Amino acid sequence: MKAALLEVRHLHTHFFTKSGTVKAVDDVSFSVKPGETLGIVGESGSGKSMTAMSILGLIPSPPGKIVSGEILFKGEDLLKKSEKEMRQIRGKEISMVFQDPMTSLNPVFTIEKQMVETIRAHEKVSKKQAFERSLDLLHLVGIPDVKKRIKMYPHEFSGGMRQRVMIAMALSCNPSLLIADEPTTALDVTIQAQILELFKKMQDELNMAIIMITHDLGVVAEVCDEVLVMYAGKAVEMTYTKQLFDNGKHPYTLGLMQSIPKITPNKEKLEVIEGLPPDLRRLPKGCHFAPRCKYVMERCLIEGPDMTKVSEHHTVRCLLYEKTKKAVKQ
Amino acid sequence: MNNLLEVKDLKKYFPLKSDKLFSREKPMLKAVDGVSFSVKKGETLGLVGESGCGKSTTGRVILKLLEPTAGEIFFKGENITSYKGERLRKLRKEMQLIFQDPYASLNPRKVIEKTIAEPMKIFGIPKEERLKKVEEMMERVGLSSYHKQRYPHEFSGGQRQRIGIARSLVLEPELIVCDEPVSALDVSIQAQVINLMEDLQREFNLTYIFIAHDLSVVHHTSDRVAVMYLGEIVEIGEVHELYTDPKHPYTQALLSAIPEANPYAEKDRIILKGDLPSPQNPPSGCKFHTRCPFSEEICLLKRPTLKQVSRSGQMAACHFVKEVVERETSGMLSESAYK
Missing domain, CATH: 3.40.50.300 (P-loop containing nucleotide triphosphate hydrolases)
Known part of the structure; x- marks a missing residue:
């Protein structure tokens, strides 16, 4: 394990x-x-x-x-x-890739500049080494013609290409x-x-x-x-x-x-699941899903259930399964 | 004549700014490039394809929100291509649109009662009748008429989409073009809206053109489906038949790319190389040849036309699909293919 x-x-x-x-x-x-x-x-x-x-x-x-x-x-x-x-x-x-690749890349810098900066912010390498690594990474994520592409700005890439650039950047420090x-x-x-x-x-x-x-x-x-x-x-x-x-x-x-x-x-x-997700400022008492739940019981409107273990490596937060419970510790 | 709508060789080009200062040739973006299909009364035609394939433009040209560059549109047997002014305005009553974005398509400064009543006001329906109809329609789409004095920001995304649907229905149109009506909604809300649209279709005998990029939603809602690629229809047919036995390599790749909600599914996925080419400068011959795994020389040279590939009338535009001829066809698309 x-x-x-x-x-x-x-x-x-x-x-x-x-x-x-x-x-x-x-x-x-x-x-x-x-x-x-x-x-x-x-x-x-x-x-x-x-x-x-x-x-x-x-x-x-x-x-x-x-x-x-x-x-x-x-x-x-x-x-x-x-x-x-x-x-x-x-x-x-820990690195991240966000939903919208256009707003997560800086539109006024070339891909090269942004990638080299990311790498150099975390590792002591020369600009040249960082540039070489960027080329390798872009190649790895399947961007064609990397030497030319790395000099371009984000708006010159399509959505899929930008997301690849984001992934390459996220991977740049292993x-x-x-x-x-x-x-x-x-x-x-x-x-x-x-x-x-x-x-x-x-x-x-x-x-x-x-x-x-x-x-x-x-x-x-x-x-x-x-x-x-x-x-x-x-x-x-x-x-x-x-x-x-x-x-x-x-x-x-x-x-x-x-x-x-x-x-x-x-x-x-x-x-369908009837109804709408609750307003997080005014959550229902008890189980948050109770107002939309098909199997709602009276208890659900009063008690908020805990995570319950139903089998090895399977936990559920629902009163239906709490009868057999030993509430999961940790 | 049971076709509510028929579109023949429809084209919509957008002029672009020329790169060269004194060039006479104006570059054109061919958003829709020779599309033909027909829709029967009461049926749903799905339009699918990747972003930029021209599906929304097609919808807008049909509604005459955009002037077609070439081609003809027949609505209830009448050629409406050149309709203008008052005649066009009258026609608009019969055709409505449901938009994708439930946030941008409602005026934030108007209470929803006014928004829903607006189309009726334009057509001069008396106030009393308008108000009655608004309440009736709100209840019908699952909103409480008690909320009619509220502003759009007080509603959730799913409720706003219901408001949009109510607005498009108050004039009792025959044809509704639904442009990505559920793609901005969460899964549990999406199912509610799809069910509502289906109920309304049955109740009012509506005809839908359902534009979406979510292929499973289209499968659920549509009777027939047309797959578009760079402004052209590459395959069209009865929805389940097309999904289970796609003939065009693009349809095959598109369908194989749907992530299936089944962790055991072992798929022979066709991963297409590269991105969609720019419609400004589309590839020669068959527009799909740059990404097609089966492309040969003929594909670079000659543009394929739609031919019938099954007995039930499925059609595909590819040089390598086998044509199935049921009987003598008169060459008219609508005659042979959509029976």
Whole structure:
């Protein structure tokens, strides 16, 4: 059994706004091992991006604050690090790829300038060495004609190409953890297939861990080893990808899977999850999913369930499964 | 005559600024380049393709929001291509559009009652009737009419899309062009809106042109589907048949690229090399030849035309697909292909 590279324990990230406290991340725990891919799935506002931002120490403060929890990376708690130490870790040990490659690249500098700067910020290498490394990386992610392309500006690249540049930059210091926040959402399916393939290849070559944040269960099925499902700031289910698809337990997970249109000859009406996700400032008492849940019981409206272990490496936050419970410790 | 809409060899070119100062030749962006299809009353035609393939432009030209460069559009058997002014305005009552972005398509300074009533106001429907219809329509699309005095920012994305749908329905149109109606919505909300659109279609006998890049959504909502690539239709046919037995190499690659929500699926994925070429300077011959795994010399030289590839009327534009001739065709696309 490999030791976990990253372990997040009972993370709570809150935003203190004029109209009330928003519990963007509300008791989330998970771990990632080297060479593995963890998917975090959820709808907008479920707290998946904020979980990533918390790991990276990028929560805008104020109004945001990590209220409690631990983020252990290679055994050290990132929450205890100074901003200066975090800057050394971000981009080198942990790097990230965001959804929109246009806004994450600087439009007034060439790709060369941006890549060389990233590398030199973290490692003591000459400009020439950094340039050589940039060429290799761009070649690795499949950009044609690298010598010419590296002199270009971001606007001269297509969406798929820009995302490749972002990935090349994220990989430039051989990170051990890559956090990808909806990396293919803005791209067309054929380009998405290319990029997902690239992630798999890079992971095999560099043995890095990936946290893939997405709302697309198709992408999860394709690339992830384990999945964490989030709803309204809470982790509601976590298990292996295959286990989740075969034997998902949480009513929200099940509803989500049924509401995706499938390519089958008989088209039945789509199963829907009724209602809307709750306003995070006015969360319902008890289970956050209760107002939309098909199996809602009276207890659900009063008691908030804990993460319960249903089988080896499968935890669910739902009262339906708490009868057999031994509430999971840690 | 049961075709509600028929489009023949439709073209839409956008003029670009010339790079050369005194050049006479104006470069053109060929957004839609010779598209023909027809839609029957009450059916849904899906238009799919990657961004920049011309699917939205096609939708807008049909609604005459853009003037076509060439080609003809028939609506209920009438050639509407050259309609202008008052005649066009009357026609607009019959054709409506649902937009992709539920945030940008509603006026933030108007309460939604006004937004939904606006089309009726333009057509001079008396106020009392307008207000009644707004309430009726709001309830029908799953909004409480109690909320009619609210502003768009007070609604969620899914609710705003319902407002957009209500607005497009108040004039009781026959044809609705839906331009990515659910792609901005979360999965659980997306299913709600799709179900609503299907219910409304049955209830009002609506005809949809459903433009989307999400192939599984299109499969669910459409009866027939047309696959576009760089302004051309490369394949068209009954939706399930086309998805299970695609003939054109581009359709094959596109369909194989859908990530399937099944961790056990072992797919022979066709990964296309490179990006979509620029429509400003499209490749010669078959426009797909630069990325096609089967391309040969003929593909560089000659542009393929749509030919029938199955008995049920599936058609593909590729030099290497086998033509299936059912019976003597008169050469008219609509006659032979869409029966």
